[in-house]
Amino acid sequence: GAGVSQSPRYKVTKRGQDVALRCDPISGHVSLYWYRQALGQGPEFLTYFNYEAQQDKSGLPNDRFSAERPEGSISTLTIQRTEQRDSAMYRCASSLLYESPGSGANVLTFGAGSRLTVL
């Protein structure tokens, strides 16, 4: 597609429920990143993929969080047994694969985000 698409835009769930957030990156973009952003803070790194391979998941807060990108395109971030502290904006971004500094290949384009509220 023309841009990065995230769904749902808004999700309200009850504590203890599982949620799945979807990201459809720009066509041809190899790298896909997930971030979490609290109000007044910068995006906090969660994980990223090159193609279908998860390269780094060091930012995932705990084992209730997982992400996949099985065909190297659409990605899903899943949060199991949600807690109130999981409430935040979840942002996805994609980029061309890193090539060299200045090439612009690792510039991120963000989607509009998925706002999660856990009651």
Add this chain to the structure above:
Amino acid sequence: RKEVEQDPGPFNVPEGATVAFNCTYSNSASQSFFWYRQDCRKEPKLLMSVYSSGNEDGRFTAQLNRASQYISLLIRDSKLSDSATYLCVVNAASKIIFGSGTRLSIRP
């Protein structure tokens, strides 16, 4: 220590003023650097990349000091439309890390 640190501000300056932000990063192996801009309730968008020799894009100038591990952004002749949060971004081995952002408010 945070991987990327910025002064959160807010910076409140009059229109036409020059304002500068700094950012420090902890990973000396970091390879590429950026400034992003984020408007209220919107997603971050690339403002400019930061090159080792320094670079300029209109009223915006970015500098990188690898020895001291800091990055700066200078905005000249500020406009009301420059009001936003400015995010310092560092790429270390393809892990792209954002600072917490510096809020800028330009007053008429």
